[in-house]
Every structure is written in C-alpha cells, then in structure tokens.
Amino acid sequence: MSGVPQPASPATERNRWTVLVVLCVSLFLVAVDATVLHVAVPAVSEDLRPDGVQLLWIVDAYPLVCASLLILFGSLGDRIGRRRVLLLGCACFGLASAFAAFAGGPLALIVARALLGAGGAMIMPATLSILRQVFPDRRERALAIGIWSAVAAVGAAIGPLLGGLLLEHFWWGSVFLVNVPLMAVCLPVARLLVPESTGDGSGPFDVTGALLAATGLFSAILAVKRAGGGDLVTPGTLLAAALGAALLVTFVRRQRAAERPLLDLSAFARPAFGASVGCVVLTVLALVGLALVAAQYLQLVLGLSPLQTGLRLLPLSLAAIAAGLLGSRMLLWLGPRAMVAGGFALTALAVFLLTGLDDTDRPLLLGVGFVLLGFGLETTLFGSYESLLSDAPAVQAGEAAAVGETAYQFGAGIGIALLGSVMNALYGPAVRSVDGVAPADAEAAGHSLGEALGVADRLEGPVAEALRASARDAFVHGMRMTLLTSAALLLVGALAALRLPRSPAGAADDADAAGGGPLPTRVTRP
Secondary structure (H helix, E strand, O other), X not given: OOOOOOOOOHHHHHHHXXXXXXXXXXXXXXXXHXXXXXXXXXXXXXXXXXXXXXXXXXXXXXXXXXXXXXXXXXXXXXXXXXXXXXXXXXXXXHHHHHHHHOOOOHHHHHHHHHHHHHHHHHHHHHHHHHHHHHOOOHHHHHHHHHHHHHHHHHHHHHHHHHHHHHHHHOOOOHHHXXXXXXXXXXXXXXXXXXXXXXXXXXXXXXXXXXXHHHHHHHHHHHHHHHHHOOOOOOHHHHHHHHHHHHHHHHHHHHHHHOOOOOOOHHHHHOHHHHHHHHHHHHHHHHHHHHHHHHHHHHHHHOOOOHHHHHHHHHHHHHHHHHHHHHHHHHHHHHHHHHHHHHHHHHHHHHHHHHOOOOOOOOHHHHHHHHHHHHHHHHHHHHHHHHHHHHHOOHHHHHHHHHHHHHHHHHHHHHHHHHHHHHHHHHHHHHHHOOOOOOHHHHHHHOOOHHHHHXXXXXXXXXXXXXHHHHHHHHHHHHHHHHHHHHHHHHHHHHHHHHHOOOOHHHOOOOHHHOOOOOOOOEEEOO
C-alpha cells in the first residue's frame, strides 16, 4: 500500500491518550532500569561474589547493549511494524527481568542485563515513533512528547530511590522482579489499543548494515565508558575505539551507497534535524557532570541519608514534570529556537548557581538550583526531541527516534569520560598528598571520596581527620570545576540551538509533505 497515507483508525482517535499511558509505562520501566541497579551493587556483590570485571559488565551490559541496538530496532520498526517491535520489546524485557531476579551467578546476571538492554532498545524508539503516528496534530503531539520526556527523566531519577526502598524490605532481585507484573499488563493492553504503523517497507532489510551499526556503536560506546573510568590509553580502550571507528565509517559508506539505506544520513544536513541531535548530545554531555557528583555530595559531604537525598532531589523531578506539561504551550509561544536556547541558558544558570555550594548545607540554594535545573533540562530536551521528530517524515519516525536516543546515550558516555576526567584530575592529586597516610592508603583514597572516607575510618587521630577534610575539600573544588565546565558546554548548546527554526511551522512539521506530497505510511487497526 503506497502513495496515499491511510488515516488513523477511529479506535486510534478515541484511545490515543490511553495509548500514551501504555507507552509511558513501558518507557518508565526502561528508564528506571537504567539506574535502579546502582544502589543494589553492594548486595549483588555480597550474594553472587563477582570479580571486578564481572561486576563492571553487570552494571554496563544494559546501557551498552541498549545503545548499540537502538538504530537497528528503530529502523526495523519502520519496516515490519512499530507496534510489533514494541510488543517484542515488552515481552523480552519482562522475561529478562524475571531471569535477572533469580540469576544464580554473575554470568547469568550479565546475560539477563544484556537481554534487558535488547528489550529496552526495542521499546524506546518504538514508543516515540508511535507517538509521531498516533498524534498527527503537532500541538497534541508536543504535549504527548512533553509527557513522554518527563516520564523518562523521572524514571531515571527515581530508579535509585525505588531500588533503595525495595532493598530495605526484599532481596536484590526485587529491583528486577517489579517489572514483570507491569509488563504482563502492558503486553495485552498494547496489543489491544496501540495501532500498527510502518513506513514504506519495500526492499530488503540491510542486515549487514544493521550488524555494522550495532557492533560499531557497541565498540565506540565501550571505549568511551572505559575512558571515563580512567582507562584512557589502555590497549583495550584503544582497540575498542579503533574497531568502533572502523565499523562506523564502513557503515556510513555503505548507507551512502545504498538505494534503501538503513539510516538516512541526508537528514543530518537539515538544520532542524541535525541541530536537534547536537542539542541532545550537548545537553546530556553537560549534565552528566551533575549526575556524577550530586548523590556523592549530598550523602558523603553533607552526610544526608538516602531518603533525605531523594527528598532533596525531588524538586528537580517535579520541575521537569512541570516543564514537560507546559512544553507544548512554550513551543507555541517561543518556537523551537528560543525554547531550546532559553532552556540551555536557564540550565547553565542553574549549574552556575550550584557552584556556590561548599561543605556547609545550603538547602535554599540547592532547592532553587535543582528547580531551575529540572525545568531547564526538560525544556531543552523537549524542544530538541519535538523538533527532531517533527522534522522527520512519518515513514522514518522509528529511525529518527532511534537517532535521538542514540545521541542521548553517546552524550552520556562522552560526558562521563570528559567531566569524570576533570573531576579525577582535580580530586586525586590533592588527596594523595596528605601527610602521614601510607602510600597504598593514599592511592586508594585518591580514587573516590567514598574510598577516602573508608580509609579515614580505618585510621586514627589527626591523620584520619586531615584525610577526611582534605578529601571533602578536594571533592568540592573538583565539583565546582566540573560544574563550570558543564555550564560552558551548555552555553555552546545555546549557540547550537540558533540553527533551529524560529517557529514550529518553520520545522518541516509536516516533513511528510517534502517533495510536494505526503510520504507513504500505513496504519492498520490493532
């Protein structure tokens, strides 16, 4: 079926907001799983006894696999059906969650986490591309994307809190098992209510290109993660970087020569699309700096409990939700360019304000900074995702959504590498130079503030107090410099946003009309 797009079915028109709820629940679980394991690592280590390498893969298997498969499953959804890919992702995610909850050893948990990543890679672009189809009106779609992006932000923020709550009453597997009943509900509801849609599915699917993209992204993101962990010039990092670069270059050349490319690289030349992708990368890259230091600062410098830490971070989540709900109106009033540039400027202001923190608790400054940060962050991501998705033709909605999510993952990885290096360069040398601390203890204390406080607890007298004071002072200094670096990156993002259209109508909202008429789309009843 081609040439004339089929309108959404009446059931779709009646139930589109219910469809949004189903999609957001699925996305929420994926976002929560990205961070929920962080608080469970000590319990997992005590029970399964993984070695250092196994523990690293338990943590990293999920984001690595998810990021590397986003383009594959986003493009596949455009070919075989976005609802079909979503349902497969929900089933995979639910089964992998049960497998992870009852994993009997480190290897089993690593495999389960990889399967969770595969399920997440199916769900994330499918939810966003289905929104592109279910909400053809840009104003309604803007509100839907605002809710979608707010749910993603809140899910990632609430992951550690949910994990901590579950671990207070249950074993570590409960952080995974909670996904199973929710996915069991989502599957039949999505099968009943979510409409199927595809792009122009003619022509063979480029399996070789898909494998090149997946393997290349996996290798490149692995290299970035290893660099962020301090392994900057080790053979493993260099090999992963070289392999990733070679495979991705081969993938780009293959796509340029293909009649039906897996990824339309010409889209990046369009200002709205290319600038939106760049803005997503810069937003996440800059704000990883805060994620690196916020929880450590609140708990290790100020001495707050996990619950108190969660309450201090609550204004950030509430402000993000508010920005998501107001996003469609702000887009109408300001337009994409002013909205995204203003979001970058507001976020930079928030980060700059937070550089005024020290080892004294300043709840008002923290509260104001977190409110501005949450509102600015969500405003920027909302405007970027909305422009990216609206600029893409409907037949490439899954592909566009996958590019946006991949940009997010790359930004996070690069941010950890860059800003983590800034923090480590300022923190480590200051702590290792404390007089009276044995070389082995000094080396351990220089790794992180948590390790420094642990070493100080084993020591006695003035040396222990000197180490604690030096570690906290070095951490606060490193945090300030990291936040200033983040603010500079956010201002670069504000400049990049100037390439976006002034008004919503200026982004080829209805890029479906490019070329003089609508591009073929198929929508069928569930």
